[in-house]
Amino acid sequence: MAMADGFKEKATKEQKYDRQLRLWGDHGQETLENAHVCLINATASGTEILKNLVLPGIGAFTIVDGHKVSGEDAGNNFFLSSSSIGKNRAQATTELLQELNSDVSGNFVEETPDKLLDNDPEFFHRFSLVIGVQLPESTCLRLGAVLWSADVPFLVCRTYGLVGYMRLVVKEHTVIESHPDNALEDLRLDHPFAELKHHIQSYDLDNMEKKDHCHTPWIIIIAKFLEKWYSENNFQLPKNYKEKEAFRQLIRQGILRNENGVPEDEENFDEAIKNVNTALNPTKISSAVEDILNAERCKNITSQTPVFWVMARGLKEFVENEGGGKLPLRGTIPDMFADSEKFIKLQNVYREKAMQDALIVSKHVESLLQSVGKAPEGISEHDIKLFCKSAAFLRVVCCRSLAEEYSVDSFNKDEITSCMDNPDSEMVLYLMLRSVDRFYQQHSRYPGVYNYQVEEDIAQLKMCVNSLLQEYGLNVNVKDDYIHEFCRYGAAEPHTVASFLGGCAAQEAIKIITHQFVPFNNTFIYNAMAQTSATFQL
């Protein structure tokens, strides 16, 4: 029966994707399965990127490639065989990529991107993301312009010898769930909200049974001793090391002692002392979130405003009114040594307050929607709750266009010049990639492809480097060694470097599609010789 099959299919997918669902959740997986990615040029780099998107279950991919498979291609590409030689590369690779995962729908277009740009640029509008691999500069800039106006994210990737390069081009990318590695807790010990104060008051540390005393959560302990500290220190938080040490000492004195005056073993007090450092950090909004709340997008809400910004505005209303300058409470507390009842009660105090705050934000969002003539239920409570829980970690990434990067008037001279203070910085690899592109424009080929060309191309490439630096007025030193090395590369695409890039690029693509985790901004260079990398904002 069809329905039973549907359940069975879903169960197998849950099993198959289990290890990644634990990273981006079912909702993240859904965005992936609804995405359609375009790959231009199915070289080894291209197919390695796609492999890492097909395996996790991207909805669909389309390969655009006008090239025929060469012997070289079949040698470094896992998704080609020698029998593919002479066939169109888009078609040949689609078959073997499709075979990786039957959940995914693979398509191909046997055409060069330039032809598509000539005849049907709107072809690219349908994609969630376009990945351009090993593109000549002119094609890249042309495509970049089309995708920029259509608001389609563009990821440029290339493997050039032992160098990997990625450039992300997206006007505005919002992230609600950034999943930061080391997030500070939102405990509000510096300014306990009413319900928390009330709950703290229910504890009387000086008049408790021993078993309750040693099972009291450290949050309560710190709160209690903070009250003591305030009364003796003019209501100021312990700020520097000396004060924090004194505060820790105060807590230490609160540890129960036995008949002989020896301190008992109270793990919760040990935890309290350990957490003094972080628990007393003043609650404040990060500059990243401040920027979001103060952005133009947040101020001018219209019926066209994306959901993220409507919610951000709701958040802003909360912060400026009911929140008293603070974000809605996150509502989670870390595990700590305590008996179940005390811990759960405390946890619920935080949870309930968080729910209340989220409800207020909801009301603001509803009025905002109404004010621009939209249905107030248009944004679900679930989404608003998630937004509030993630409020401290919201991120917006805006990458400059390729046109801006390449224009003599707006290129990032400062970044390039300061990085090149170290002539071996990865920035020199970027300049070399720009230079080989110049070489290609002039000679319709890359330097050093054939052995006999290597020597003579070095001088030619050096001229390209110098003309590049001159055109942009860059007073930097590009060592001859790099010019020689890039001629040596002969535009080779070694598989291991392509594969490294494939992993990096695929994960950035997944970030763009799922809107989870934070994408890079905006240029990434990998140096396989030294196994180093760098990110520049160009």
Place this chain on the structure above:
Amino acid sequence: MADVDEPEKKRRRIEELTEKMAVDGGIGVSGDWDGRWNHVKKFLERPGPFTHPDFEPSTESLQFLLETCKILVIGAGGLGCELLKNLALSGFRHIHVIDMDTIDVSNLNRQFLFRPKDVGRPKADVAADFINSRVPGCKVVPYFKKIQDFDESFYRQFHIIVCGLDSIIARRWMNGMLMSLLIYEDGVLDSSSIIPLIDGGTEGFKGNARVILPGMTACIECTLELYPPQINFPMCTIATMPRLPEHCVEYVRMLQWPKEKPFGDGVALDGDDPEHIQWVFQKSQERASEFNITGVTYRLTQGVVKRIIPAVASTNAVIAAACATEVFKIASSAYIPLNNYLVFNDVDGLYTYTYEAERKENCAACSQVPLNLQFSPSAKLQDVLDYLTENASLQMKSPAITATLEGKNKTLYLQTVASIEERTRPNLCKTLKELGLADGQELAVADITTPQTVLFKLNFT
């Protein structure tokens, strides 16, 4: 139009030339086609400013990779599949791969040499078949075995060993094995006895890759503190004061299952059996509701029982690629290898950090220095055992301690064989003096973390 056609014609002409002419005129190795190794050759046959001081461009290097170089890949899982592909497409043909596991559905999101029809089959076998059929000429030899099933004579045959393991114990064992192959003559290391070990590890969006030259660079044991011991929840929390959904699951796994034996006597909890997990899930929910704890889900239950580590294709691709690049560098002397540790994290943008992990002067595995144990003669053998397991630089699992007493080899304590454990258990309560041990005495300790016994010198304080 003429203007548009001209560069197009040029491009097609170059393509034709490329197809006809390999980089240096072509080599006719049977099964190879024109241009097959062009991408690789440029790094073997051309001089360059950044190459290794020992590097000499030659057409013979490719032959060495194709015909002679022998690589061992340990693990045919997330990293292993990538490693095999990377090595095969870099010119390596003699690749052996060891993996003791069979294929599970949850592997399919990243272990791309496997398909749904392969579930249940040995990973090593399926991986080898796939590579050998996709990459003509490549001869991957699989072993559906544990690394401990092989001895020095097996490992000695390889030029380079690459690990894509998911176990620290296995890494340490492999590390110890390569140390045992080292030959010292008059205290000087014979460099021909060194087998480089490339090791990769991943977890979610994080990973690391390192190059170990046994006897020369930092080894796994030198940097044991980088692998902090896994923290388990305290028993009293699990038994009497659960607070998190995880505590509830651990209660059912550790206490309720052994007591209720829901699937029969002696039937151990199998994390891969959905019926077992379902039972644990239900009982965990009951436990949770008793304490007003929310958040127990099937997924969480399975994650706790199986100690699941999240994994994606992309991180494995990155780390395996970095490892394979190092294998290539070392095998070809093309570039100076990574010195020696790379860390990768792409949670927020992409972050890499490369540094030189330092050797430990008194490393249990790679220093020639015997380790000292300082104990009072009235200390108990249990104290020594605790030290061996708890010390951050040793982290032994179940050490067996023997000593030479009255000219005979005497087992003081051994845990892994029940009958010997029972016989030697009383020794744990005896003092070192009572056991007849003397100051300066050598103790030999065996453990699963190392293939060779580790010698300690007992110093009485």
